[in-house]
Amino acid sequence: MKALGNIFLVGPMGAGKSTIGRLLAAELRLEFKDTDKEIEDRSGVDIPWIFDMEGEEGFRLRESAMLDELSQQDKILLATGGGIVIKPENRKLLASRGQVVYLKTSIDEQVKRTSRDTKRPLLQADNPRAVLTALMAERHPLYEEIADYIIDTDGRSPRSVAIEISRSI
Ligand code: S3P
Numbered sequence: 246m247k248a249l250g251n252i253f254l255v256g257p258m259g260a261g262k263s264t265i266g267r268l269l270a271a272e273l274r275l276e277f278k279d280t281d282k283e284i285e286d287r288s289g290v291d292i293p294w295i296f297d298m299e300g301e302e303g304f305r306l307r308e309s310a311m312l313d314e315l316s317q318q319d320k321i322l323l324a325t326g327g328g329i330v331i332k333p334e335n336r337k338l339l340a341s342r343g344q345v346v347y348l349k350t351s352i353d354e355q356v357k358r359t360s361r362d363t364k365r366p367l368l369q370a371d372n373p374r375a376v377l378t379a380l381m382a383e384r385h386p387l388y389e390e391i392a393d394y395i396i397d398t399d400g401r402s403p404r405s406v407a408i409e410i411s412r413s414i
Contacts, residue, residue, distance in 0.1 A: 251275075251321050251343030252414070255388050257381055258327045258365055259358035260348035261403050266324035268407035275322040280311050280329065296366035309335055316342040327380070328367075330387040340391040346410055347392035352378050354399045 252275065254262040263279050270277035284307050285291050295304045308326055315323055316338050323343075329335050339345050350358075355377045362368055370376050389395070394413050398406050 250319060251316060251323065253316070253339050253343050253345045254322070254324045254348060255330060255339065255345055255391070256327065256348035256398075257350055257355050257377065257384065257388075258362075258368065259355035259377075260327070260350040261358070261398055261406065262324040262348055264403040265348065265398075265406050265410070266322055268403055269410055270322040272407060272411050273322065275320050276318070277322050277324070278315050279324040280308055280315065281326050283315065284308065284311050291364065293364060293366050293369075301366075305332065312338055327384070330384055330391065336387060336391050344393045344414055345391045346414075347388040347395045348398050348406070349388075349395050350398045352381060355381075 252269070252273070254260075254266050254269075256262055263282075266279065267277050269275075281292055284295070284304075288295070288307070290298075292304065295307065305328070308329060309332055312323075312325065312329060312335055315321060325339075329339070352374065356374050359365065359368055359373065359377075367376055367380070394410065396406060396410055396413070
């Protein structure tokens with residue numbers, strides 16, 4: 246078992262990072278944080294507003310700054326946005342400042358879990374499945390590159406995934 250410090254949950258939209266993160270943080274007595282929620286709470290506007298006004302690039306700048314700040318803390322469990330791995334500097338921070346858990350989730354499961362979503366700008370498209378498939382093709386190798394643990398979430402409850410993670414680390 247590695248020494249516990251920070252734990253970072255990465256993975257695609259619909260992987261369950263926030264729900265599993267809350268459960269796991271309580272189990273491991275870590276402080277739970279969520280990059281998206283932190284960005285929204287501090288700016289007073291929501292993610293769709295930021296995408297509308299600043300574009301995806303504006304959101305990515307805020308996301309990287311938030312990751313840099315939060316990952317400097319100790320003993321936090323951080324649920325990250327699905328696109329956090331796009332930037333090499335973010336991957337470097339994640340890999341060096343804690344243990345990275347990749348919540349691996351099939352496209353079918355991602356589609357199922359995000360089907361009623363209105364808060365994820367990238368999925369407000371004619372064909373969200375095609376979007377999720379393209380994002381996964383690009384990002385799966387990046388999640389894998391920095392993962393200390395890869396945990397399958399398909400067909401499983403958040404609680405059972407959280408228990409598996411707490412036993413693995
Ligand atoms: C995004 C994922 C979202 C959020 C934003 C962009 C992405 O977070 O950061 O809408 O690029 O995959 P979740 O993965 O928590 O849904």
